[in-house]
Each structure stands twice: as structure tokens, then as C-alpha cells.
Amino acid sequence: MVLVAEPMPWLDSAAFTLLVPAGCVHEPADCGGLTSFTCEMALRGAGPRDSRRFIEDLDNLGVEWSDSVSTARTGFSGATVAGNLPTALEIFADVVQRPHLPEDQLEAARLVMFQELRAVEDEPAQKVMIEAQRHYYPDPWGRPSQGNEEAIEAIGIEPIRRHFGLHYRPNGAILGVAGRLDWPELKDTVERLLGGWDSRQAPGVVDGVAGKKVEHLEQETKQTHIAVAYDTVPYRDPDYFQAWGAVGVLGSGMSSRLFTEVRERRGLCYHVDASYHSLLDRAGVFCYAGTSAERAQETLDVMLAVLSDLGRGIEAAELDRLKARIKSGLIMQQESSTARSSMIASDWYHLGRVRTLDEVSRIVDGLTPESINAYLARRPPRDYTIVTLGPRPLEVNIGVR
Secondary structure (H helix, E strand, C coil): CEEEEEECCCCCEEEEEEEECCCHHHCCCCCCCHHHHHHHHHCCCECCECHHHHHHHHHHHCCEEEEEECCCCEEEEEEEEHHHHHHHHHHHHHHHHCECCCHHHHHHHHHHHHHHHHHHHCCHHHHHHHHHHHHHCCCCCCCCCCCCHHHHHHCCHHHHHHHHHHHCCCCCCEEEEEECCCHHHHHHHHHHHHCCCCCCCCCCCCCCCCCCCEEEEECCCCEEEEEEEEEECCCCCCCHHHHHHHHHHHHCCCCCHHHHHHHHCCCCEEEEEEEEEECCCCEEEEEEEEEEHHHHHHHHHHHHHHHHHHCCCCCHHHHHHHHHHHHHHHHHHCCCHHHHHHHHHHHHHHHCCCCCHHHHHHHHHHCCHHHHHHHHHHCCCCCCEEEEEECCCCCCCCCCC
16 A cells, blocks of 8 residues: 655644545446445444444544545545544544444445435436446446446345455555644554555456447436537646646636537526546546537537537637636645545556646646647547437537547
């Protein structure tokens, strides 16, 4: 396991992000949702704490904590006053090494999994974006963490225990800590808590095929939800910040091109944006719009036109507005141990090192319309994956092959 930390002595808090190499890519094809199910069970008591005491001890420490499951990793994070960090780390060290995985709570955990599945069905915007990732990436890299109802119904305690035993391991794990901390003391604490964690052989992942380039999910509703994805470079690529700048101009904020052209000028939708999604060695840009069924075709047509136009370049004023937003975000990171612990853990996963905020600021300052336009000339948006959800399919006339 790698420990990476960043002292922030002006804060009174400390935060941690613990990433273990247990992601959806490692699930058997017929066990969709197994990673999330395992995570849910791991939090139902660990070490000397049963499920109730686990929650009470975290509450008594004032720890704001969360868990997450993604394609390649399961994450546990928490923030508290700096003096309580060692005890908070002790609790989650038990989670990743000594969970009870209590069989008598299997059905209660299964109900939680079903609730998460139903929550997606109640949020069509989330559903269409999940399906866009599933179609864009080759299997298993686009698998949704929620799994599917048939698999969740069939999963028993033994697959959960086996999945935990294989994938909750220190080789490939990363612990990021930020805030008010003493580095020598932190190293000693982590060595005491996690130094005996046994390594296991890392299983490989075999790439399958991606989904259809154009897919429609029929649903009787007055709305239509549109997702458009296209290829870009991953976070560790030297061109990442050029690509990130282009995506910011495209769909970040109310001055972005998608917002201006699709919503402000034409009033076609109630929401539109674009976001960057990066795995370790592949990435995608995912655009979303929510609109009425009557205006869905025009919304898609305008979105694709805006994407095509992006390939012809950006302007200096657009980049200046984006830089102002980015700088605001960097300043806010300086005030948040939670955000910083997450970022340094993510940096280490993608880069094998941590970018300082000063380094990121210098990179952003160095972005120019010319550098971003040179990138766009090499890699314009194209070869789209398009998923729609609504009462009827839409016509796609450009950009798919």
C-alpha cells in the first residue's frame, strides 16, 4: 500500500481517502453489483465493532464519512478534527482487513442494493448516463456499480467473502491523507494499523467489446434524456489539460457553448452539460441534455452541431472565463482537507505522483487558445456513442461509425 499525505497546517481538520483495488471490472459476468454488495457488507461491523458500534463510534468522533464503488476501485473517505484522525483510520483499517461480513445481515444489505437500483430507475438522467458509459467503454470497463436485479437476488455470502478475499488487498491500495498532520506520527500510525495487511496476487482483466454506438431506451414519458460520448485522452496523458480545457469550454458552467447554444439561445432543454471521465488508460467525454420529447430531435441536432464546431477551435475569451472558474476551484481546495485527500490519492493512482496545487495553477496559466486548438485539430470530437431515453428514438445523422 502507498501512503501519500499533504500537510495543511492552517486547518483544524484532517481527512483521508482509502482506495482499494476492488472495482466492478473484477466481478464475474453474472454477478453484476457484487462489488457494491461486498462494500455494503464490509461496513456492517469490523474488528471489535458490530454494525451498531461501528456507526456510533464514527458519530462520537464526529467523522463525516462516505464510501464509493467505481470501475476499478472501492473507496472509503472521512474527515474529522485532526486529533481524531488516528482512531478514524483504525476503524477503517478494520473494514479493509477484518470485516465481519455477517451472514445474518445479508438480506438487509440486499434490500439496500435493491433500493439503489430503484433509485436509478427513478432518475432517468442518471440512468441514461450509466447506459452511455456501458455502451462507450468495452466490457467490463463500463459496468455500472449498481449491478442488476437478477444478479443481486442471486448473490449469497460466499461470493461476497470470496470477492473480498481476492480484491481487498494492500498491493494496489492507496491511502491519501490531508490536513493538520504530523508526517512521522502518521507513518507510524499507518504502519501499526495496516503494516500486517497480507498481499494477494492481482487478477488480470480481459477486455471485451463495447456496446452499440446508438441505443434507445424506450420509456413512456414526456421527457427525453440524451447522452453523447466521444473519445479523449486519460488523465495521465501529456495532452490531458488541453483536452480538459476544451471540455470546459464545451460544457462547464452557464457560459459554456452547450449551455449557450442549446438552452440560452434556443430554450431547448432544462439542463445540458459535458463532463470528463477518466480511467487509468482510457477516457471519455460525456455530454447530457434533458428536454421535452417534442424538442428532443432538435436538441440532439444542436448538440452534435456544437460538438462539430468545437473541433474548429476555441476563443481567448472562452478560455479566460474557464481559467477564472478553475482558479476559484483551486482556492477552494486549499480550504478543504476532504477535497485534497481525494485529489492526492487520485493523482497517485493515475500518475504515480502528486501534482501540487501550484503545479496545477502553472499548467492552467500555460493553457492558450493556440495550444488547445492544436489539440482539437489532432483530436476533434467524433465517432460518437449516443444513448437516448424517452418515448421514441431519435435520428442520428452525423458523427457515428
